Amino acid sequence: MSLLRKGVIAITGTTGVGKSQLAIDLARALNGEVINADALQVYKGYDIITNKVTREEMLGVSHHLLGFVESNKEYTVQEFEQDALRKISEIHQRDRIPILVGGTNYYIQSVLFRKSLISSSSRGDDKPDALAPEEASTRVFEQRYSAKSNQELWEELRVADPVMAENWHANNRRKVLRSLEVLEITGKRHSEWIRESEAARESEEVLRFPTLLFWLYADAPVLNQRLDSRVDKMIERGMFDELDQLAKDLSDSTALVGSSDNFTVGLKQAIGFREFKPYLAASSASTSDSPALNLDSLKQQGVEDMKTSTRRYAKRQIGWIRNKLLPECNATLAKSVKAYPYVLDATDLTTWDASVGTLGVSIAKQFFAGEQYLPDAAATSNVAAQLLSEVKEKPNSVIAWKRHLCRVCSKSAEETRSGVAYDVWLNGDDEYTQHIHSRQHRKNVRYRKQLAAYGGTFPSSNARPQRNNGGSDDSSGDGASSAGSGS
Ligand SMILES: [Zn+2]
Incomplete structure (x- = not known):
């Protein structure tokens, strides 16, 4: 199957940067x-406050999932995911290219990435099937x-499976x-x-489409x-009428979830809805007989x-792209279904x-001609080179797993002279193997044995280990949850 039949283009970026224009x-x-x-923008009406692209600007290009939900309805990300996947499949069937555009990060993420994978990375999916039915056998064992x-x-486990022993507290x-x-x-x-199930997860595809x-x-x-100037323009275009209407619309509605102060x-x-609330309230209460004195200053404050x-929102969007989306995309480059991120400087x-415009079109043509033709993303502009070099690597579950806590050498607050507890972490298997053969560790093993002989126990974990859901209250299975630090 050619890329044309299954690939998608996704456009992300802050509000007001020109995403709709690029899509067109x-x-x-x-x-x-x-x-x-x-x-x-999934909502009907309110075109000014939602910054919808106008019909003239669309230049005849088909737009889907735009302005189709009633304003008093809640539309969930799950609904969006289903709707968008159906649209993508229909567009592919027409031998055309789906272009996903928007600044709502969880919308983009829900469509591009398979959910099972994102959620399973924090689940510790390590239960051997051969063990079912688990409860019965466990009771016999107990x-x-x-x-x-x-x-x-615990000592028995330490001999049989030292890696697991280091993962569990003896009292667990x-x-x-x-x-x-x-x-x-x-x-x-x-x-x-656990290692094998992690390896299997590593080989699973994360993306739904070549992207x-x-x-x-x-x-x-x-x-x-x-x-800033867009806010001014929105006001000129009649934003206050929309805000008035929206306030009425939402207060009339009984279908809306949450109280009227729930802005989420x-x-x-x-x-704009929250920001101009004081102004709009004062303005509607104001009459020619008793004009509100501070109307102007309320309006100024709202602006x-x-x-x-708006600026703060844009900043959050960039943070998400840089710290979440791009690392996720880069991680797919080791898979067979890949996402190729490009920065376009607007x-x-x-x-x-x-x-x-022209650069984006040329990159897209190369993508659909075959991934091997794609240019080096960092070479497309200085801004691209800089932004892409700042992208962090995605935390890798296997690295997290390979970080070992040595419970033998870790000390509780009561055991240290300073009264400050500390944990001993070893990074990677090699360091861990070296450590358990070290003089220090063996000395601590002897100390622990003596302590046990006197009826003492191991210190409880000091800092809560990232990967270890070792509490006995855990009912989510027996996962070492090695990937728990994944995000
Ligand atoms: Zn140790």
């Missing part, structure tokens, strides 16, 4: 159709070992027993099961100015607040065609 440029050049991925102390069991009898049981029943160490991702970017000082649902999230909120609007 690409759709016209590549026979594409646009799917809206903005949580506010009886057989009932005479042994926690410490004795249920976990320790479970790991011993896995070894006995399956003939394979619990830690190996060409455009991050449309503008330098902050320029963008902020643009955002649906259209209430629109920047300032709206500008601040700082200078007078060079839009060269730095955004």
Whole structure:
């Protein structure tokens, strides 16, 4: 199957940077159709406060999931995911290219990435199937070992499966027993099961579609100015009428979830709704007989607040792209279904065609001709080189797993002279192996044994280990949750 039949283009970037324009440029050049991925623009009406692209601006390009939800309805990300996936499949069937555009990060993420994977990375999916039915066998096991102390069991595990032993606190009898049981029943160490399931997860595909991702970017000082003047323009275009209408609309509605002060649902999230609330309230209470004195200053305050909120929102969007989306995309480069991120520099609007429109179209054509033709993303502009070099690597679950806590050498507050507890972490298997053969560690093992002989126990974990859900209250399975630090 050619990329054309299964690939998608996704456009992300801050509010007010020109994403809709780029989508239209690409759709016209590549026979594409646009799917809206903005949580506010899915709503009907309110075109000014939601910054919807106008019919004239669309230039005949098909736009989907735009302005189709009633304003008093809640539209969930799950609904969006289903709707968008259906649209993508329909567009593919028409042999056209789906172009997903929007600044709502969880919308983009829900469509591009398979959910099972993102959620399973924090689940510790290590349960050997051979162990079902688990409860019955565990009870037999518990009886057989009932005479042994926690410490004795843990020592047994330390010999049989040292990696698991380091993962469990000796007092976590249920976990320790479970790991011993896995070894006995399956003939394979619990830690190996976990490693294998992690390896399997590594080879799973994360992306739903081969993806060409455009991050449309503008330098902050320029963008902020643009955002400010956009707020002014929105007011000129009649934003207050829309806000009045929205307030009525939402207060009439009984369908809306949450109280009227809950700004996190649906259209209430629109920047401006909260910011101008005091002004609009005073303005509607004001009559010619008793005019509100401070109306102007309330309005001025609203404008300032709206500008601040808009900038802040743009900043959050960039943080998400840089710290979440791009690392996720880069991690797919080791998979067979990949996402290729490109930065397009929209700082200078007078060079839009060269730095955004034409460049984007040319990259997209290369993508659909075959991934091998794609240019080096960092070579497309200085801004691209800089932004892409700042992207962090995605935390890798295997690295997290390989970080070992040595409970033998870690000390509780009561055990240190200073009264400050500390944990001993070893990074990677090699360091860990070296450590358990070290003089220091062996000395501590002897100390612990003596302590046990006097009826003492191991210190409880000091800092809560990142990967270890070692509490006995844990009912989510026996996962070592090695990937727990994944985000
Ligand atoms: Zn140690």
